[in-house]
Amino acid sequence: MRYHKIPDETVRRLPIYLRGLMFSAEKGNEHISSQSLAAFVGVHSHQIRKDFSYFGDFGTPGVGYNIGKLAREIQRILRLDVIRRAALIGVGDLGSALLAYPGFRTYGLDIVAAFDADPEKIGHTINGxxxxxxxxxxxxxxxxxxxxxxxxxxxxxxxxxxxLVGAGIKGILNFAPCRVEAPKRVKVITLDIAMELARLPYYMPAS
Amino acid sequence: MRYHKIPDETVRRLPIYLRGLMFSAEKGNEHISSQSLAAFVGVHSHQIRKDFSYFGDFGTPGVGYNIGKLAREIQRILRLDVIRRAALIGVGDLGSALLAYPGFRTYGLDIVAAFDADPEKIGHTINGxxxxxxxxxxxxxxxxxxxxxxxxxxxxxxxxxxxLVGAGIKGILNFAPCRVEAPKRVKVITLDIAMELARLPYYMPAS
DNA sequence: CCATGTGAAGGTATTCACAGCC
DNA sequence: GGCTGTGAATACCTTCACATGG
Incomplete structure (x- = not known):
């Protein structure tokens, strides 16, 4: 099944697998089966094997997956195998927190520049x-x-x-709570934090 | 189609519609068609009408939807029609930013308590x-x-x-970059900020 | 005439079941 | 025996097309 179109949902899950593999490697493991990875990341083993099958044969029947090799494969697929430089626009409360957030490094993403319109903030150094x-x-x-x-x-x-589009930016992670338009060549992912919280009560038992 | 099971994807979109309706109301509009709402929130009009049809007849053929009425209906469905008190656990960089974040109020969610393990932080007041x-x-x-x-x-x-589960909490928004387990009766939504960014390079043009 | 609401059709993603391999 | 990889079956979601109602 090597040369098929990849479902978006599969791409969405790849970082989850990558995160799980890195934690598992931290513990000193070398191989992992789709079953144990499934238990660890909360996705069914069927799903995991299916997802990987879109890209090629990463595992060994009877043994499982080599964690390091699989992690590198996923990084290559997601194109996280090079350090990527990112810019932050807007150094308010959330922006400052993002600057200090170590998690981006996990995926090879490095915030190397920050911008703001407020003269009071310009010139200050946050997290280097x-x-x-x-x-x-x-x-x-x-x-x-x-x-x-x-x-x-x-x-x-x-x-x-x-x-940003005019400046040649190719990917944007938008935290502003609204839809933003951009040409198709620029990928935009909007993440409205409050909106995620908004669907919690729906799933919560009465009161 | 009033008494059917609601697709999860529909529930995920309801807050988007609600956000769009509130902005539209801000502008002084009173009615909106599925077409114009579609253009505003970036979802097809077919989809919008289908989503609403799961819950009942909210619109008027030939006219559209009454914005205020529809917004209240969505709030009722999502159970956002009462102010909900929330607690924040962990007042680090991200936690502090969340405390200051005004967006939660949009959905009737109010952070009224904050907790941390660090004695240095205890006693300090952040955003009231x-x-x-x-x-x-x-x-x-x-x-x-x-x-x-x-x-x-x-x-x-x-x-x-x-x-938190032991304390009777019924819904959790988890920002920690890992899966957490909880009994089925407690709804957990995990939001790993860095992970969202991790799939951007996949969709970005070369380099 | 315009816009909603909804069965039906079409497409996409998940789950299953098992052949093949270590 | 254990585990992967994958076609087939199923479930789910979206898109379409049009009947219905203001």
């Missing part, structure tokens, strides 16, 4: 990154930054995205 | 909420708090969740 004036975003491509994290207020989210 | 010792989580039910936001390090995420 100096906050620059927002006008600097226009030259991101020259600095070999193609990935941006948007953490600005809703009202200026679209104009921020437009500017 | 005093940080308490983590032992206080055991009495959350008595304070009528049934919803928790977990923003603790990965290593203590599971024990934190166990403790």
């Amino acid at each position: 990154v100096e906050v620059e004036d927002v006008s600097g975003v226009d030259s991101l491509a020259e600095r070999e930054i193609f990935l941006a994290i948007v953490a600005v207020p809703r009202q200026v989210a679209q104009e921020t995205v437009d500017r | 909420v005093e940080v308490e010792d983590v032992s206080g989580v055991d009495s959350l039910a008595e304070r009528e708090i049934f919803l928790a936001i977990v923003a603790v390090p990965r290593q203590v995420a599971q024990e934190t969740v166990d403790r």
